[in-house]
Amino acid sequence: MTANARFSLMIHGGAGPFAHVTDASAAARYIDGARAVVEQGRAMLSAGASALDTVEACAALLEDDPAFNAGRGSVLNELGAIEMDAAIMDGATLAAGAVAGVHNIANPIRLARRVMQDTEHLLLIADGAMRFAEQCGIAQVADDALVTPDAIAEFEAYQRSRGESPRFGTIGAVARDVYGTLAAATSTGGMTGKRVGRVGDSPIVGAGVYADNASCAVSATGRGEDFMRIVMAHTIAAHIEFAGMDAAGATQAGIERLRKRTQGQGGVIVIDHMGRCASAHTTARMVCGWIEHGGKTQIRF
Amino acid sequence: MTANARFSLMIHGGAGPFAHVTDASAAARYIDGARAVVEQGRAMLSAGASALDTVEACAALLEDDPAFNAGRGSVLNELGAIEMDAAIMDGATLAAGAVAGVHNIANPIRLARRVMQDTEHLLLIADGAMRFAEQCGIAQVADDALVTPDAIAEFEAYQRSRGESPRFGTIGAVARDVYGTLAAATSTGGMTGKRVGRVGDSPIVGAGVYADNASCAVSATGRGEDFMRIVMAHTIAAHIEFAGMDAAGATQAGIERLRKRTQGQGGVIVIDHMGRCASAHTTARMVCGWIEHGGKTQIRF
Numbered sequence: 001m002t003a004n005a006r007f008s009l010m011i012h013g014g015a016g017p018f019a020h021v022t023d024a025s026a027a028a029r030y031i032d033g034a035r036a037v038v039e040q041g042r043a044m045l046s047a048g049a050s051a052l053d054t055v056e057a058c059a060a061l062l063e064d065d066p067a068f069n070a071g072r073g074s075v076l077n078e079l080g081a082i083e084m085d086a087a088i089m090d091g092a093t094l095a096a097g098a099v100a101g102v103h104n105i106a107n108p109i110r111l112a113r114r115v116m117q118d119t120e121h122l123l124l125i126a127d128g129a130m131r132f133a134e135q136c137g138i139a140q141v142a143d144d145a146l147v148t149p150d151a152i153a154e155f156e157a158y159q160r161s162r163g164e165s166p167r168f169g170t171i172g173a174v175a176r177d178v179y180g181t182l183a184a185a186t187s188t189g190g191m192t193g194k195r196v197g198r199v200g201d202s203p204i205v206g207a208g209v210y211a212d213n214a215s216c217a218v219s220a221t222g223r224g225e226d227f228m229r230i231v232m233a234h235t236i237a238a239h240i241e242f243a244g245m246d247a248a249g250a251t252q253a254g255i256e257r258l259r260k261r262t263q264g265q266g267g268v269i270v271i272d273h274m275g276r277c278a279s280a281h282t283t284a285r286m287v288c289g290w291i292e293h294g295g296k297t298q299i300r301f
Numbered sequence: 302m303t304a305n306a307r308f309s310l311m312i313h314g315g316a317g318p319f320a321h322v323t324d325a326s327a328a329a330r331y332i333d334g335a336r337a338v339v340e341q342g343r344a345m346l347s348a349g350a351s352a353l354d355t356v357e358a359c360a361a362l363l364e365d366d367p368a369f370n371a372g373r374g375s376v377l378n379e380l381g382a383i384e385m386d387a388a389i390m391d392g393a394t395l396a397a398g399a400v401a402g403v404h405n406i407a408n409p410i411r412l413a414r415r416v417m418q419d420t421e422h423l424l425l426i427a428d429g430a431m432r433f434a435e436q437c438g439i440a441q442v443a444d445d446a447l448v449t450p451d452a453i454a455e456f457e458a459y460q461r462s463r464g465e466s467p468r469f470g471t472i473g474a475v476a477r478d479v480y481g482t483l484a485a486a487t488s489t490g491g492m493t494g495k496r497v498g499r500v501g502d503s504p505i506v507g508a509g510v511y512a513d514n515a516s517c518a519v520s521a522t523g524r525g526e527d528f529m530r531i532v533m534a535h536t537i538a539a540h541i542e543f544a545g546m547d548a549a550g551a552t553q554a555g556i557e558r559l560r561k562r563t564q565g566q567g568g569v570i571v572i573d574h575m576g577r578c579a580s581a582h583t584t585a586r587m588v589c590g591w592i593e594h595g596g597k598t599q600i601r602f
Contacts, residue, residue: 126427128498197429206532231507238539
């Protein structure tokens with residue numbers, strides 16, 4: 001097996017201040033969660049699973065983990081309700097599926113995959129996305145099963161100090177499988193206190209998610225509006241495709257643009273077409289785990 | 302006044318087969334409509350209006366004209382209802398506003414402008430966007446006032462021949478004002494027979510709309526999914542910024558990518574940072590009007 005035929009995988013669990021993480025035991029929740037997902041992804045990719053199936057599975061696991069802001073653990077909007085967004089993209093075909101403003105769905109990433117596979121469309125929103133979920137036979141769950149005590153506490157804190165640093169965050173996964181194909185997935189509950197109907201970068205192809213075998217796979221996390229304005233994921237892909245950069249160089253160039261043009265808060269994970277892994281963030285912390293070229297699992301927080 | 306201080310303006314009224322346009326009188330409706338909007342835009346820009354105000358006003362006029370698929374004249378979704386999308390972007394600041402899945406709104410582009418100016422967000426969808434419209438005091442109109450006999454006839458034809466070449470289309474405007482700032486606006490009713498909640502490229506920054514003084518302003522029209530997958534508007538901007546192309550070269554490169562990677566149907570209008578105008582399309586026709594560097598009005602259909 002050549003270096004290029006070895007798989008690579010990266011996952012993230014959001015970027016932000018994580019001000020509440022002041023000791024190792026508080027950090028363990030994120031580090032252990034990330035590690036478990038990376039090991040599941042390793043098992044899949046090493047057994048020959050596609051990048052697309054792997055990023056979907058990893059994203060679904062991160063959605064299921066209440067530590068992260070997506071699926072179970074999603075933050076609450078201005079009315080105290082859950083509205084989730086997700087997207088998935090296949091770098092071989094540029095096929096993509098996305099949903100925005102959904103609720104009562106345990107794994108929005110799986111609904112996004114169905115949009116990609118079973119419709120002629122790319123993005124379905126709100127009631128239309130829920131209608132499609134029903135047509136697909138995707139089980140609805142009570143939003144109460146997705147709302148965590150942490151999300152409620154943050155919402156209440158947000159209400160007390162209106163507008164002050166609402167929590168944002170996202171989960172995401174990117175992979176290059178042993179066949180050389182890239183894929184990316186991103187899923188989120190958005191931003192605490194967001195207006196009803198606010199959509200950030202997560203479900204936007206080119207902003208919070210992108211995959212193209214000609215360049216790279218990207219998943220972003222942070223204050224979504226900053227990433228949308230500079231079309232972050234596609235900016236990184238363009239640096240690789242048009243300027244010949246590798247994952248590390250393009251990621252750095254993207255983060256510099258985020259800082260300069262939008263004073264943006266957040267981070268990205270990137271795997272390029274050669275399977276090289278890179279990540280960077282402008283926030284104090286980002287939860288991140290990866291395997292480069294089939295090597296050992298690495299976790300950074 | 303130097304060449305660079307002269308304003309440029311382009312507008313479009315959609316790309317497609319326009320198979321029903323078989324003689325000059327059928328074409329006149331589109332040509333005359335486009336010309337009227339370009340002349341209004343000329344009056345504004347020559348009097349020193351900003352690019353942002355001008356593209357908003359031009360887009361609103363195109364929304365008001367029932368010949369075009371946006372605002373009044375929007376096509377109907379699978380349930381025979383109107384769902385409209387719009388976005389606007391300022392190339393000086395990268396500020397942008399967008400709405401998706403709105404109804405009962407005469408001018409979605411004006412609502413998008415309010416999202417940009419009056420919220421901390423970029424994209425509001427569906428009920429959340431309608432809630433914001435009400436908070437803004439934007440008057441609601443009956444959807445009956447927006448539905449045209451043509452839209453009903455097309456919906457009925459679509460139902461008879463399910464899936465066959467549904468009409469898509471968009472309106473858009475891009476401008477460079479006398480101060481050298483770029484702006485872009487795009488608005489649409491989407492695609493006849495689209496699923497409820499389907500969103501195309503029009504309200505997606507980087508796909509159907511983009512403006513950055515460092516590169517260009519772009520508005521796209523066509524089968525939105527094709528444009529979203531290659532992040533069309535930002536692809537063109539990247540060719541200008543990273544490869545040093547002008548509007549014509551970057552537009553051609555973008556259209557070639559659209560053809561090769563997605564077999565895409567549609568077209569784009571582009572003004573680069575020097576005020577140079579370009580357009581291209583893969584469809585039989587595109588309605589297009591422009592003024593380059595303050596010169597004479599040109600119309601192509």
